Amino acid sequence: MERHLETVDLDTGSWLRLDCGHPAPPARRPDGTADCALCDRAQLPAGLIADGAPLRQRAPWPKQCRFELTPPAWAVLRLDSGTAFVSGPGVPRPTMTAPAQVVLVAGARYRIAPSDDADLIIQHFRHPCLSRWPGEPAEAAS
């Protein structure tokens, strides 16, 4: 997954990392981007902390409900009951049966189709050092 390099300035110097929160890989392009294999594997960056309370969406869902989700931040989607079809980067098996959970990569697009008896919980995370996430509008930065 293509990510942008950013420089982190510290009192002790500066270092490069990707805007997803992962370390910068050795292979980088002149335009300031690099491919992040850790994002491709949906590996949560180190040091994340929960951002707010989990969002819970309980059954019943409308029949044949399908939606797309592009989480602006890293998130974990948990399925407490029912089944759900989830497709997107890093999802090992698209059909989930409760109890199950999957990591949602920041800025990646997912298609979700919950069964009508599914209980879904999404917990977003933030990185204490990142001002904003990939794909997040600059005005949403806090």
Ligand SMILES: [Zn+2]
């Ligand atoms: Zn990454």
